Amino acid sequence: MGILRQVAEYLYIKKRDPNDKPTQWMKYMHGINRISILLFLVAMIILAVKLLRR
16 A cells, blocks of 8 residues: 555645655655656546547
């Protein structure tokens, strides 16, 4: 369940642990991961729309 929790935190669905102190580099990494997950979801939606239009 750790992976699903991380994805929920990236997409702001679940709040992060307040005791966890992220470093600046971790903030950058989480930002890049958030962008890549969102782009992947957009691509999947586009593919689904293209398949349903046929």
